[in-house]
Amino acid sequence: MLTDKQVNLLKEKFNKSVYLNYDLSKSSWLNTGGLAKVFFKPENIAELSNFLKLLEENTKVLVIGAGSNLLIRDGGINGVVIKLGKNFSHISLLNENTIVAGAAALDKDVSSFALKNKIKNFEFLSCIPGSIGGAIRMNCGCYGEELFSLAISIQAIDKKGNLKVIPKSKIKYFYRGSDLSEDLIFLSVTLKGEKADEKYITKKISDLLQRKSEAQPSKIKTCGSTFKNPTKDPKKQAWQLIKNSDCLQLAFGDAQISPKHCNFLINKKSASSEDLEKLIYAIKEKVFDKTGIKLELELKIIGDPK
Ligand SMILES: Cc1cc2nc3c(=O)[nH]c(=O)nc-3n(C[C@H](O)[C@H](O)[C@H](O)COP(=O)(O)OP(=O)(O)OC[C@H]3O[C@@H](n4cnc5c(N)ncnc54)[C@H](O)[C@@H]3O)c2cc1C
Known part of the structure; x- marks a missing residue:
């Protein structure tokens, strides 16, 4: 956990590269998620290295890229989120x-x-x-x-x-x-x-x-395939298991299954991460009940619930 003293020190030393209480929903393709206590965008390796050396051992540090495979929970991250700057x-x-x-x-x-x-x-x-x-x-x-x-x-x-x-x-x-x-x-x-x-x-x-x-939706809020294909069997791909387990109508608020590719979950408008996570677990349960197969997430879920 980051104390206010540590946060102030990081802001003081890395002023322009540090953003406090940064809205992470801007950093996920699903457009959901809470705040990062400290969001750090290093401009170069030296700055990144100096920053890391200053962190206390128990500080939670998460790295994000383009956010196209991330579900960030609504409670955000009580720690540091690093996104590499343009020089990288x-x-x-x-x-x-x-x-x-x-x-x-x-x-x-x-x-x-x-x-x-x-x-x-x-x-x-x-x-x-x-x-x-x-x-x-x-x-x-x-x-x-x-x-x-x-x-x-x-x-x-x-x-x-x-x-x-x-x-x-x-x-x-x-x-x-x-x-x-x-x-x-x-x-x-x-x-x-x-x-x-x-x-x-x-x-x-x-x-x-x-x-x-032809096969996948575009121009929508999604993070691509939600689940990994459980085997190489072309008849047991994640989307087929989902389709055959009566999941297609499942929805929690604006968290829905894409009609074009049922392994893609979408935020139709204003879903929360909690809605999306509920949908994920509802799909897992239905697929397990129907097929005995435990789907594993490809999507990475990070952060704390609200
Ligand atoms: C429309 C759509 C289609 C997609 N199609 C495919 C596809 O065909 N094949 C496929 O494999 N994926 C696909 N994806 C998923 C996604 O694009 C990939 O998983 C991609 O590699 C994630 O990269 P990212 O930079 O967005 O990572 P993020 O989503 O930001 O992060 C993903 C993981 O990478 C880690 N990470 C990111 N940067 C770093 C770093 N510098 N150092 C250490 N860890 C890091 C994060 O901590 C996290 O664990 C698709 C997604 C969408 C939205």
Whole structure:
């Protein structure tokens, strides 16, 4: 827990980068959630490291990216929320087929950069609305590709302010996750693709975007797939289990199931995080009662209830 004395010290030392009682609903694609006691937007690694070194050991520290996979509870966060500033959104070429991308860079910008440099295998990133930090944490992916199939190494800082470079060989990764410590704040990633013809890459991006827009809702408040697919069985994908378990009419206030893709939950207008969480648990219960399968969340739920 952060005391007022600590809050004042952080504000005094990191004035322009610290926002007090920051409304986190602005930082989630679902547009719900309470306040962060301290919201910190570091401009560079030195500032981030100095800030982390000043925190007391028991301070709650959470990192957010683009907020496209986050349900932030209505009681907010009685601690520090870190969102990397614009200097962390650099994207550069290391050699002809290798890219270094800052954790605040958007996935789609990394995909566009790869296209511009005629490097393939980054196309799927144009379909994912998150940042590279969230992509690493989630091992995000679609259409048979995932972040760790491109990664060579991750650059990170731990919550004591120590910098680390972690080669992929030291990371166990799996569907929508890895064994990378929750204590790490990712700073950047090195990603390797293959040289290819620009026309091939452009066509692939456009095909994938088309597939996405046909299957998934857009321009609404959602956080994408709520639950992980429980198995590789194409007949037991999360959306099929939800559909076959009489869930489609479930709703709590404005928290509803997307009619276009039932693994996407939507905030139709003014749902609270509590409404959305109730919907999540109601779906889990119905699917379990019908199929005996316990759905696991892909969405990350953070913060305290109101
Ligand atoms: C319309 C829509 C479609 C989507 N389609 C897909 C899809 O096809 N495939 C897919 O995999 N996902 C999809 N998603 C989900 C989401 O975009 C991904 O999970 C994405 O990788 C999350 O990135 P983010 O930056 O938004 O992370 P956030 O939602 O901000 O955070 C997600 C997690 O990452 C952690 N995190 C973020 N930045 C850092 C950092 N710098 N260091 C350490 N941890 C960090 C957070 O603490 C949190 O645990 C979709 C979401 C939407 C809204």
